[in-house]
Amino acid sequence: MPAVAKTEPSAAAAPPTGNAAAPVAAVVNARTRPKWLRDLTPTAVWRSVAVPALAICGFLLLWSTAASRIETSLGKIPGPAAVWAQAGSLWQDFESERERAKAFYERQAQRNAARLAEDPAATPSTVKYAGRPTFPVQILTSLKTVFTGFLLATLIAVPIGILCGLSRTANAAFSPFIQIFKPVSPLAWLPLVTMIVSALYVTATPMFEKSYLISAITVALCSLWPTVINTALGVASIDKDLMNVSRVLKLGWRTKLFKLVLPSSLPLIFTGMRLSLGVGWMVLIAAEMLAQNPGLGKFVWDEFQNGSSDSLARIMFAVFTIGIIGFLLDRVMLVLQRLTHFSAQR
Amino acid sequence: MNAKRRGLFVAAVSAVLFSSSWTEPVLAKPLKVEKEQLKIGFIKLTDMAPLAIAYEKGYFEDEGLFVTLEAQSNWKVLLDRVIGGELDGAHMLAGQPIGATIGIGTKANVITAFSMDLNGNAITVSNDVWAKMKAGIPNGPDGKPKHPIKADALKPVVSEFKAQGKAFKMAVVFPVSTHNYELRYWLAAGGLNPGYYSSSDVTGQTNADVLLSVTPPPQMPATLEAGTINGYCVGEPWNQQAIAKNVGVPIVTDSEIWKNNPEKVFGVAESWAEKNPNTHLAVVKALIRAAIWLDANNGANRKEAVQILSRPEYVGADAKIIGNTMTGTFEYGKGDTRPAPDFNVFFRYYATYPYYSDAVWYLTQMRRWGQIDEAKPDAWYLDTAKKVYKPDIYMKAAQLLVEEGKAKKTDFPTTDGFRAPTHEFIDGVEYDGRKPNAYIEKLAIGLKGNQKAGS
Numbered sequence: 154m155p156a157v158a159k160t161e162p163s164a165a166a167a168p169p170t171g172n173a174a175a176p177v178a179a180v181v182n183a184r185t186r187p188k189w190l191r192d193l194t195p196t197a198v199w200r201s202v203a204v205p206a207l208a209i210c211g212f213l214l215l216w217s218t219a220a221s222r223i224e225t226s227l228g229k230i231p232g233p234a235a236v237w238a239q240a241g242s243l244w245q246d247f248e249s250e251r252e253r254a255k256a257f258y259e260r261q262a263q264r265n266a267a268r269l270a271e272d273p274a275a276t277p278s279t280v281k282y283a284g285r286p287t288f289p290v291q292i293l294t295s296l297k298t299v300f301t302g303f304l305l306a307t308l309i310a311v312p313i314g315i316l317c318g319l320s321r322t323a324n325a326a327f328s329p330f331i332q333i334f335k336p337v338s339p340l341a342w343l344p345l346v347t348m349i350v351s352a353l354y355v356t357a358t359p360m361f362e363k364s365y366l367i368s369a370i371t372v373a374l375c376s377l378w379p380t381v382i383n384t385a386l387g388v389a390s391i392d393k394d395l396m397n398v399s400r401v402l403k404l405g406w407r408t409k410l411f412k413l414v415l416p417s418s419l420p421l422i423f424t425g426m427r428l429s430l431g432v433g434w435m436v437l438i439a440a441e442m443l444a445q446n447p448g449l450g451k452f453v454w455d456e457f458q459n460g461s462s463d464s465l466a467r468i469m470f471a472v473f474t475i476g477i478i479g480f481l482l483d484r485v486m487l488v489l490q491r492l493t494h495f496s497a498q499r
Numbered sequence: 500m501n502a503k504r505r506g507l508f509v510a511a512v513s514a515v516l517f518s519s520s521w522t523e524p525v526l527a528k529p530l531k532v533e534k535e536q537l538k539i540g541f542i543k544l545t546d547m548a549p550l551a552i553a554y555e556k557g558y559f560e561d562e563g564l565f566v567t568l569e570a571q572s573n574w575k576v577l578l579d580r581v582i583g584g585e586l587d588g589a590h591m592l593a594g595q596p597i598g599a600t601i602g603i604g605t606k607a608n609v610i611t612a613f614s615m616d617l618n619g620n621a622i623t624v625s626n627d628v629w630a631k632m633k634a635g636i637p638n639g640p641d642g643k644p645k646h647p648i649k650a651d652a653l654k655p656v657v658s659e660f661k662a663q664g665k666a667f668k669m670a671v672v673f674p675v676s677t678h679n680y681e682l683r684y685w686l687a688a689g690g691l692n693p694g695y696y697s698s699s700d701v702t703g704q705t706n707a708d709v710l711l712s713v714t715p716p717p718q719m720p721a722t723l724e725a726g727t728i729n730g731y732c733v734g735e736p737w738n739q740q741a742i743a744k745n746v747g748v749p750i751v752t753d754s755e756i757w758k759n760n761p762e763k764v765f766g767v768a769e770s771w772a773e774k775n776p777n778t779h780l781a782v783v784k785a786l787i788r789a790a791i792w793l794d795a796n797n798g799a800n801r802k803e804a805v806q807i808l809s810r811p812e813y814v815g816a817d818a819k820i821i822g823n824t825m826t827g828t829f830e831y832g833k834g835d836t837r838p839a840p841d842f843n844v845f846f847r848y849y850a851t852y853p854y855y856s857d858a859v860w861y862l863t864q865m866r867r868w869g870q871i872d873e874a875k876p877d878a879w880y881l882d883t884a885k886k887v888y889k890p891d892i893y894m895k896a897a898q899l900l901v902e903e904g905k906a907k908k909t910d911f912p913t914t915d916g917f918r919a920p921t922h923e924f925i926d927g928v929e930y931d932g933r934k935p936n937a938y939i940e941k942l943a944i945g946l947k948g949n950q951k952a953g954s
Contacts, residue, residue, distance in 0.1 A: 246811075278535065280535055280565045281536075282565075283536060283538075283565050283566065283567040284567070285567070285568070285812040351579070351583045362585070363585050442572070443572065443576075445569070445571060445572060445580070447569070454572060455543075455811070455812075455815070456811065456815070458570070458572075458717035458718075459543065459717075459811055459814070459815025460717060460720070460740060460816055461809070461811070461815050461816050461817045462817055463811075467811075
């Protein structure tokens with residue numbers, strides 16, 4: 154895709170050649186073409202565009218032929234066309250739910266008008282439409298939940314990681330917990346988290362749904378480990394000379410932390426965070442299934458329970474959605490990670 | 500011309516009569532509800548219908564309630580979320596509020612003022628088991644197996660399993676679920692012991708001929724298909740689903756085990772009901788109207804109900820499967836569809852009234868199988884029933900509906916809370932809700948007096 158707009162930047166970058174001979178200009182021009190354009194050789198295009206496209210076509214072909222041969226108790230495994238059709242029907246659900254919301258607000262306006270006519274002092278009710286969550290809304294809920302968990306994980310993991318990296322004693326103290334808790338499955342945490350949240354989060358006007366908190370905390374518990382480990386590693390591998398300089402200059406701990414430790418370990422912290430977000434997204438789906446948080450996990454579970462002839466196709470569409478979102482999240486983190494690399498190299 | 504004038508006259512007279520005399524145009528003024536926005540939980544079963552209908556037909560909104568209906572993954576999650584306040588109320592198994600109040604499983608005071616339906620469950624066995632059972636069942640005049648099928652026919656199959664050193668396993672949906680007691684009743688009536696509960700055996704498998712375990716309703720067909728269980732008792736559409744998927748055969752419905760047995764209730768936490776009395780009343784009003792709609796005109800609305808229930812946000816199974824039982828038939832085995840007009844009863848037979856005698860029956864079964872581990876006096880049974888079942892709230896809601904002209908006075912019973920004694924059980928034993936201990940004594944298999952499991 155980046156192959157389309159290419160010549161302008163190189164033309165603009167060409168130095169003013171004045172009366173110099175044209176061939177020279179051409180050579181210069183070729184040399185100053187940006188790197189990505191020079192990388193755009195036929196082999197590269199073949200490898201980065203055509204091969205994946207062919208592979209995807211092959212996969213779709215294999216899928217549609219294999220799917221029609223597997224008979225489950227819910228009918229045949231849906232092929233690509235059936236899955237695509239469900240994408241349309243999910244979109245239709247979303248549209249019709251919006252219609253219903255509109256109708257609801259109209260009814261509410263009418264009710265309020267009637268109430269005011271009867272008693273001018275009456276306060277109009279402004280209830281938000283409480284419809285069912287549709288697929289796009291469920292995606293948003295899942296994203297919100299995973300980022301809450303991820304933020305929580307980062308806030309806990311980075312300080313612990315720094316502590317472990319700076320002090321061998323702290324590292325020795327935390328290490329057993331990291332080793333033991335790192336491999337624990339979200340499904341094992343969930344009942345504990347559920348009970349603890351239910352016991353502690355008791356308010357008259359809850360700001361968050363409990364299911365949302367439970368899912369986010371479970372995500373945090375499972376995803377903080379890569380950040381802890383990578384932060385510790387990043388901090389521990391700071392150049393010894395830098396540390397010695399800071400000792401000579403008698404820098405305060407705060408200056409040392411913010412001017413020295415954090416900047417130089419930032420690339421590894423971000424590597425850890427990228428891994429954490431990946432784990433978190435994976436964990437979230439399982440957590441939502443059990444905690445009843447109305448996101449993608451609950452969508453998959455509800456469809457499994459529906460057991461209708463469309464259910465498998467809908468679940469499959471959700472699988473692709475989950476995969477694509479996971480991929481995009483990873484890309485975003487990768488960009489952030491690269492930015493920190495550059496700033497660290499400066 | 501003349502006819503037109505007469506028509507006008509009749510219209511005028513009736514307008515005068517209806518507006519001024521008895522039904523003073525009660526401005527359908529909604530109750531002042533304490534809480535407008537509610538979240539109500541349900542399990543994907545056709546008998547959640549009153550909730551879906553009350554929502555879709557705008558009955559909740561008429562009461563000034565804005566409700567979100569949310570499917571829950573299993574009964575335990577549902578109950579815990581009602582107790583924890585995440586849900587304002589829920590579609591519950593009749594045994595759940597009772598079990599919670601006396602402390603079987605999670606202990607908390609949960610009450611109900613509305614019974615959601617009668618009947619609606621069936622027992623399904625795997626194809627293999629059915630093939631073996633069939634030999635022992637006589638055919639009726641129409642050449643089809645004679646109904647009701649009793650557990651006597653299952654006995655040789657269970658013995659065969661035992662001889663091979665295998666356990667015969669069946670699933671129910673929850674330890675205090677109606678299905679558990681119905682399946683146990685059916686097995687015991689056929690001489691098979693379903694096992695006892697005790698303080699040391701909360702799985703209820705002591706002395707069992709058939710091992711019962713718990714599986715959430717929507718997973719029943721898949722679990723049966725996987726061979727983990729040999730049969731199950733569950734609500735619809737999960738028995739019809741077994742036929743549709745060709746993994747099992749429904750053999751007996753719960754109305755054949757106990758005609759018009761109480762099934763689901765609308766349960767709320769007692770503390771919630773105390774804090775929101777008007778809201779509770781408003782919800783019950785909306786649900787009564789939904790139940791009336793479901794059973795109106797000899798089930799004329801059922802087809803529409805099936806379409807609504809088949810949406811993915813409600814039950815979600817294919818309309819054809821839900822329709823099998825919701826429209827007055829039941830498919831036992833491939834092609835063996837028989838009329839079952841009372842398979843799902845939502846309003847007829849005073850289905851929605853919360854009878855004390857219904858609660859007492861569940862309590863007798865809890866005692867029978869050891870979930871209540873000591874003898875209790877008759878008075879205890881009644882007191883407990885009164886703690887959980889709230890017919891006064893129901894009658895108040897009914898009264899309001901009658902005043903608003905949305906229901907007829909004859910729709911509701913005049914009763915002291917006990918149904919007349921009945922012997923319409925598969926084994927013909929008579930049940931009188933006023934004499935629970937005498938009833939327990941009459942049941943052949945089961946704990947009596949002060950007996951404990953294993954003794």
